[in-house]
Amino acid sequence: MESHSFTTHLSTDRTTVWNWMSRPGAMTRLSAPWGPLQPLREADNLRDGEAVLRPVVATVGVPRAQWVAQHRPELFVDGFQFADRAVSQPFAALTRWQHVHRFEDRPDGCTMLDQVSTRVPKRTLEPIFRYRRRQLIDDLCAHERAETQWGARPITVAVTGGSGLVGSALSAFLGTGGHRVIHLVRHAPDPAARFEQRRWNPDAPVHSMLDDVDAVVHLAGEPIGSRFTSSHMAAVRDSRVGPTQRLAAAIVEHGGPRIFVCASAIGFYGSEHGDELLDETAPAGDDFLSAVVRDWEHATQPAAQAGVRTVNVRTGIVQAANGGTLALLRPLYEAFVGGRLGDGKQWMSWIGLDDLVEIYHRALFDAALHGPVNAVAPEAVRNSEYSDELAATLHRPSLVPVPEFGPRLLLGGRGARELAFASQRVVPRVLVESGHQFRLPLLGAALRHELGKDPDKSS
Secondary structure, eight states, X not given: OEEEEEEEEESSOHHHHHHXXXXXXXXXXXXXXXXXEEXXXXXXXXXXXXXXXXXXXXXXXXXXXXXXXXXXXXGOBTTTEEEEEEOSTTHHHHHOOEEEEEEXXXXXXXXXXXXXXXXXXXXXXXXXXXXXXXXXXXXXXXXXXXXXXXXXXXXEEEXXXXXXHHHHHHHHHHHHTTOEEEEEEXXXXXXXXXXXXXXXXXXXXXXXXXXXXXXXXXXXXXOOOSOOOHHHHHHHHHTTXXXXXXXXXXXXXXXXXXXXXXXXXXXXXXXXXXXXXXXXXXOOOSSHHHHHHHHHHHTTHHHHHTTOXXXXXXXXXXXXXXXXXXXXXXXXXXXXXXXXXXXXXXXXXXXXXXXXHHHHHHXXXXXXXXXXXXXXXXXXXXXXXXXXXXXXXXXXXXXXXXXXXXXXXXXXHHHIIIIITOEEEEOOHHHHHTTOOOSOOSHHHHHHHHTXXXXXXXX
16 A cells, blocks of 8 residues: 655635535535546535545446545544545455545645545546646635625525536535535435525426525526437427526515526527627527527526526536536547547537636626626637547547538437537627636647646647
């Protein structure tokens, strides 16, 4: 068994860092999205809590065995140190994992020292701790920026779709920042859930679910990526327009929440615009998705007209290792069968998951933001450029173009045209003009961060 040390120097004071680590969402924010283990349940405290992770791939002979990390009260020093070790089999025997987290004061901030004793080689751990270091530094900076620039103070945020890709990341980000997060769920609330849950019936929302709520973030909706049958298209529309309108009306009738941030999509602009630059003033398109998004945004108007600050986050193609397009493409490239879609000339307006989370965060606190906001990186890329960057990140060739009949077979003709081959060169004019700071504005760096490479080094 070896002992490995990882040191992070932070410009934030020790107490603030310790509080961040103590709050719900810390494990989610620090877990490498490409890693073999993903959080299933966070520890409820750092002294003697228990965290559970689940392997992405089932362990041979022990399908979906769980990694249980038990915190060690004998090594706990409030504000300065906590520790955990693997106690579940087969991982305890295989890894002999023991991890001490120590925090020390410095004149200009603090030092975080991770001391790991394990059989796992250091070269395997280095990308994971590099990712953790960057996430912690960037998250702390984002919260500090919100306090200094927009006067952000702890608030209560109700979130629909909180268990989804964006919702889970945003909830964890808000939780570690000291905000109270309430998940509005369609099932019976789970009292053991890390974030409080309240029942939400999209067809008839009960106003009491908004008691003591300052802001609502609405992310729920039927996933779009499926074959465009009449039933699927109806589900996509019906899960967005009606529930959003009823939620907006409930916000107004309750009278408590003063901020309503609703998911939207760049599909608003339509699927084919050539090289035209599309900012928030561009008109709606004339295809199915543009009609859905137009009506979806219009459904928020009862809140906006009643004086609730309302923001429609028009999201591009989200880059996340554990969900969305990147999660689908990664195994193809790793298997040496990745390549551009069709001729590769279509524009892709993308956004890294953490940058998207920060845009939602800004929408909650920047009083100047209202109406549509394009949540995309500053520079769109052509599909062929995207393919080359992903291949370079994974050290694979980009040699196998996907013929047009492939997406048509999976999505249908309309779905392929409006999703796979959509060409939208969208620019985030509202964010750029407001001086927004993107974490990773370049595609290559964003892909490297999500896939466990060093974002500061080119592929």
